[in-house]
Amino acid sequence: MTYKAFTLSKYPQGHITTDIFELVTLAQPTLKEGEFLVKQTHMSLDPAMRTWLQPREDSYLPPVQIGEVMRSYGVGVVVDSLNAQFPVGTHVVGVTGWSEYVLGHADMQVIDASIPAEAILALFYFTGLTAYAGLMKVGKPKKGETLVVTGAAGSVGSLVGQLAKAEGLRVVGVAGSDEKCKWLVEELGFDAALNYKAEDFEAQLRVAAPNGVDVFYENTGGSIQEIIFNQLNRYARVIVCGVLADYDHEVPAKGPSWVDINLKSLRVQGFIVTDYASFADEAMSVLGRYLAEGKIQYKTYTVEGFESLPEGLMKLFKGENTGKFIVKF
Amino acid sequence: MTYKAFTLSKYPQGHITTDIFELVTLAQPTLKEGEFLVKQTHMSLDPAMRTWLQPREDSYLPPVQIGEVMRSYGVGVVVDSLNAQFPVGTHVVGVTGWSEYVLGHADMQVIDASIPAEAILALFYFTGLTAYAGLMKVGKPKKGETLVVTGAAGSVGSLVGQLAKAEGLRVVGVAGSDEKCKWLVEELGFDAALNYKAEDFEAQLRVAAPNGVDVFYENTGGSIQEIIFNQLNRYARVIVCGVLADYDHEVPAKGPSWVDINLKSLRVQGFIVTDYASFADEAMSVLGRYLAEGKIQYKTYTVEGFESLPEGLMKLFKGENTGKFIVKF
Numbered sequence: 001m002t003y004k005a006f007t008l009s010k011y012p013q014g015h016i017t018t019d020i021f022e023l024v025t026l027a028q029p030t031l032k033e034g035e036f037l038v039k040q041t042h043m044s045l046d047p048a049m050r051t052w053l054q055p056r057e058d059s060y061l062p063p064v065q066i067g068e069v070m071r072s073y074g075v076g077v078v079v080d081s082l083n084a085q086f087p088v089g090t091h092v093v094g095v096t097g098w099s100e101y102v103l104g105h106a107d108m109q110v111i112d113a114s115i116p117a118e119a120i121l122a123l124f125y126f127t128g129l130t131a132y133a134g135l136m137k138v139g140k141p142k143k144g145e146t147l148v149v150t151g152a153a154g155s156v157g158s159l160v161g162q163l164a165k166a167e168g169l170r171v172v173g174v175a176g177s178d179e180k181c182k183w184l185v186e187e188l189g190f191d192a193a194l195n196y197k198a199e200d201f202e203a204q205l206r207v208a209a210p211n212g213v214d215v216f217y218e219n220t221g222g223s224i225q226e227i228i229f230n231q232l233n234r235y236a237r238v239i240v241c242g243v244l245a246d247y248d249h250e251v252p253a254k255g256p257s258w259v260d261i262n263l264k265s266l267r268v269q270g271f272i273v274t275d276y277a278s279f280a281d282e283a284m285s286v287l288g289r290y291l292a293e294g295k296i297q298y299k300t301y302t303v304e305g306f307e308s309l310p311e312g313l314m315k316l317f318k319g320e321n322t323g324k325f326i327v328k329f
Numbered sequence: 330m331t332y333k334a335f336t337l338s339k340y341p342q343g344h345i346t347t348d349i350f351e352l353v354t355l356a357q358p359t360l361k362e363g364e365f366l367v368k369q370t371h372m373s374l375d376p377a378m379r380t381w382l383q384p385r386e387d388s389y390l391p392p393v394q395i396g397e398v399m400r401s402y403g404v405g406v407v408v409d410s411l412n413a414q415f416p417v418g419t420h421v422v423g424v425t426g427w428s429e430y431v432l433g434h435a436d437m438q439v440i441d442a443s444i445p446a447e448a449i450l451a452l453f454y455f456t457g458l459t460a461y462a463g464l465m466k467v468g469k470p471k472k473g474e475t476l477v478v479t480g481a482a483g484s485v486g487s488l489v490g491q492l493a494k495a496e497g498l499r500v501v502g503v504a505g506s507d508e509k510c511k512w513l514v515e516e517l518g519f520d521a522a523l524n525y526k527a528e529d530f531e532a533q534l535r536v537a538a539p540n541g542v543d544v545f546y547e548n549t550g551g552s553i554q555e556i557i558f559n560q561l562n563r564y565a566r567v568i569v570c571g572v573l574a575d576y577d578h579e580v581p582a583k584g585p586s587w588v589d590i591n592l593k594s595l596r597v598q599g600f601i602v603t604d605y606a607s608f609a610d611e612a613m614s615v616l617g618r619y620l621a622e623g624k625i626q627y628k629t630y631t632v633e634g635f636e637s638l639p640e641g642l643m644k645l646f647k648g649e650n651t652g653k654f655i656v657k658f
Contacts, residue, residue, distance in 0.1 A: 051592060059592040060563065221587065234389065240590045247588070254583035258550065259576070261569045261584075261599040263380060263388040268597040270590040 001028045004306055005069045005099035011055050014248045016317050018310035020053070021070060021098070028101060036081035036104040040096050042117040043074035043309070044127070045316045045325040047154065047219065050247050060272045070098035070309075073126065075117040078104065086110070093120050098309050100329065122155060122298040122324035123291065124284055126273055131159035132283035133276035134239045136167075138269050139215045143168035146209045148228050151219030152193060153180035155324035156241060159296065160217045161190050163287070166295040169215070172208045174224065176319045183322055188297065196224045205231055215239070221246040222253075229256045238268040244317065299323030330357045333635055334398045334428035340384050343577045345646050347639035349382070350399060350427070357430060365410035365433040369425050371446040372403035372638070373456070374645045374654040376483065376548065379576050389601045399427035399638075402455065404446040407433065415439070422449050427638050429658060451484060451627040451653035452620065453613055455602055460488035461612035462605035463568045465496075467598050468544045472497035475538045477557050480548030481522060482509035484653035485570060488625065489546045490519050492616070495624040498544070501537045503553065505648045512651060517626065525553045534560055544568070550575040551582075558585045567597040573646065628652030 002025045009022040031037060052071050055063050064071050078090040079101075086092065086104055094108035111120055121127065134156075135141060147164040151157040152173025161184065165171045173184040173193040181193035192208035194201060201224060205213075212233035218225065221243030229238070246252035260266060290296040301321035303312045306329050316325045331354045338351040360366060381400050384392050393400050407419040408430075415421065415433055423437035440449055450456065463485075464470060476493040480486040481502025490513065494500045502513040502522040510522035521537035523530060530553060534542075541562035547554065550572030558567070575581035589595060619625040630650035632641045635658050645654045 054592075056592075058563065060594065218587070225587070234387070240587050243587050243591050246586055252586035252588045254585065255587045255590075256584055257575055257581035258547070258554070258569050258572050258584045258597070258599075259581045261597060262572050263383075263385075263599070265389060265599045265601050265604065267599075268587070268590060270587075270592070270594045270596075272594050275594065 002026060003028060003100040005097070006309055007067055007069050008053070008064045010066065011063075012053055014250070016050065016053070016314055018314060021310045023307065026099075029103060031080055031082045033082050036078050036083040036086040038076040038092060038096070038102050038104050038108070039079045040074045040076040040100060040102060041329055042076075042121060043072050043096065043098070043327045043329070044121045044125075045072070045309075045312050045327060046126075047151070047156075047242050047244050047316065049313065050244055050317065051242075054247065060274075072096055072098055075111070075120055076102070091117075093125050100306055118300045118302070118324070118326060119298065121326055122300055123159070123287055123296075127155045127324060128159060128287045129276060129280050129283045130241065130273045131156045131163060132287060133273060133279050134241050134271055135160050135163055135215070135217060137276055137279060138239045138271045139217065139237045141167060141169055141215050144170075145214035146170040146172065146211055147215040147217065148172045148174060148205070148209060148213045149217040149219065150174045150196070150224065150228070151242070151244075152184055152190070153177075153322045154219060154319075155298075157217070157219050158184070158188060158299070158323060159287070162188055162296045163290065164215070165189055165191075166290050170209070170211075172205070172213075174220075174228070180322050183299075196222075202227045212236075217241060218243065220244050226256045229260070232260065232264060232266055234264045234266075236264065236266050238266065240268060240270040300326050302326045302328050304328050331355060332357060332429040334426070335638055336396055336398055337382070337393050339395065340392075341382055343579070345379065345382070345643055347643060350639045352636065355428075358432060360409055360411045362411050365407050365412040365415040367405040367421055367425070367431050367433045367437070368408045369403045369405040369429060369431060370658055371405075371450060372401050372425065372427070372656045372658070373450045373454075374401070374638075374641050374656060375455075376480070376485075376571050376573050376645065378642065379573055379646065380571075383576065389603075401425055401427055404440070404449055405431070420446075422454050429635055447629045447631075447653070447655060448627065450655055451629055452488070452616055452625075456484045456653060457488060457616045458605060458609050458612045459570065459602045460485045460492060461616060462602060462608050463570050463600055464489050464492055464544070464546060466605055466608060467568045467600045468546065468566045470496060470498055470544050473499075474543035475499040475501065475540055475562075476544040476546065477501045477503060477534070477538060477542045478546040478548065479503045479525070479553065479557070480571070480573075481513055481519070482506075482651045483548060483648075484627075486546070486548050487513070487517060487628070487652060488616070491517055491625045492619065493544070494518055494520075495619050499538070499540075501534070501542075503549075503557075509651055512628075525551075531556045541565075546570060547572065549573050555585045558589070561589065561593060561595060563593045563595075565593065565595050567595065569597060569599040629655050631655045631657050633657050 153175040184193035222245030513522035551574030
């Protein structure tokens with residue numbers, strides 16, 4: 001028996017293109033004692049994938065190597081097993097790869113089959129922890145402060161905004177279309193949402209954040225970064241979760257001068273979700289409670305079919321999705 | 330009776346020039362109940378003065394206003410008093426201003442007359458706390474890590490390096506002349522010191538910090554900032570104490586891209602010494618101990634005469650001093 005997978009054939013130059021991946025057919029492995037085989041059913045496409053395609057060795061994870069199966073995480077079901085902890089029929093979530101089948105590993109987490117895979121990927125795994133740990137542990141928000149989140153209609157951004165709102169902050173989302181902005185305000189309850197493509201974005205931000213910005217959750221990078229940065233208050237915190245737009249240039253655009261970091265006692269901080277794994281239970285508990293109370297909702301953008309993965313990734317980076325991008329096999 | 334003072338006559342455009350100050354003659358006030366008069370004997374000239382001359386209202390301190398006496402701190406002796414807590418003959422340190430005489434205020438600290446004014450200003454007041462709080466509380470250094478400090482031959486920088494050395498770090502200083510670098514290595518015990526004017530500064534830094542940079546104490550700004558930034562390790566901390574070079578341009582030079590902040594989980598943080606006042610006793614105790622143990626020394630660069638203040642400030646910003654810049658009246 002065989003299965004399909006996508007390997008990386010070259011690193012991207014600027015924008016992601018579909019031709020950097022190669023569709024290959026692999027033979028199913030014969031299981032050894034302790035091994036188990038997972039058939040992937042739902043895969044998460046994430047902005048972080050762009051960073052895994054940067055061929056630099058000093059990043060938080062080694063880059064995907066040429067010829068390797070593309071890295072990803074997803075949900076699947078155990079279809080063959082020589083491991084008593086993961087019997088056939090077990091539902092799992094974990095690092096999988098762009099592959100229809102994947103050998104299981106000890107880091108995979110068993111999940112309750114009654115929870116939709118979409119909820120797992122949109123709320124209860126890395127996405128939820130990224131939003132929670134970044135906002136609460138790095139950003140340390142205080143009730144009454146103003147938060148601006150970029151990529152606000154994305155999986156992490158939409159959670160960050162709702163979580164901040166539930167924690168008593170004024171929340172301003174920044175997204176790439178009026179339709180997304182409408183969703184953020186009308187459905188998710190953001191105080192304001194701004195289309196960063198608007199020519200008067202700077203003036204709009206002054207109106208939306210009349211008391212300045214205390215917490216800036218940065219998911220996108222690009223030229224609006226400095227506009228938001230310039231409206232930070234003293235002691236503001238910037239959570240640098242992603243700067244996607246900056247990966248599409250061989251030499252990334254420069255950042256803001258450090259004069260304001262000095263004069264306003266700002267803190268600009270990057271973080272990696274895996275360093276906050278110890279807060280996973282706390283995050284799931286808080287997010288679960290807010291979900292039950294109706295303070296948080298999630299939305300998924302689902303594409304069907306294994307072979308749509310490369311195009312799906314392009315769509316993600318073009319910002320075509322609202323909510324969590326999932327590929328369903 | 331009259332005394333001399335310098336008021337601010339205009340804000341600087343780029344480099345500090347002596348003509349932004351005006352020498353004025355003021356009449357000595359008649360003391361009211363509770364007041365006391367301080368004759369200033371030693372004044373501190375500090376890089377932070379540049380930030381007090383920026384006419385922006387969102388900084389950590391309001392700018393000195395046009396027509397106001399220039400802000401500063403210094404050491405003096407009470408020469409007239411209607412305040413029992415500050416009798417005539419008391420030595421004090423505190424915010425004074427560019428003025429031969431100054432009305433005392435409750436925030437002034439009484440000091441032991443046996444401690445030289447130079448030691449107070451170089452080690453035991455804002456300078457010491459700035460070095461200590463910035464390095465220890467913001468930078469959170471760990472034994473065995475590598476520190477790079479810019480403005481290393483200045484008052485704060487030279488203390489930061491010695492303190493880090495005493496705490497078990499590898500210390501690389503960056504200064505503006507070979508003579509200063511020699512002093513840092515031969516007298517203060519820095520592991521290495523680099524002249525930032527060297528053409529191969531980047532390569533020299535790779536040799537001086539072979540394991541990369543974990544803590545970057547930034548006192549100067551300018552184009553070397555990004556060279557040092559590019560050699561930061563994962564989880565490195567940047568303490569933005571000052572970016573002096575960046576005040577000399579109407580639009581300050583941009584900072585490094587945030588890509589590395591994201592990929593390497595960096596923290597770039599500004600701070601204001603007055604927010605760390607609660608650590609003053611701890612700082613003085615640690616610095617005092619290291620001084621007694623011979624692990625820390627201080628050097629002063631003293632200029633004589635009240636009227637040399639404006640030129641003294643220019644010298645400070647040109648980096649002519651090694652160690653703490655003091656004007657003695």
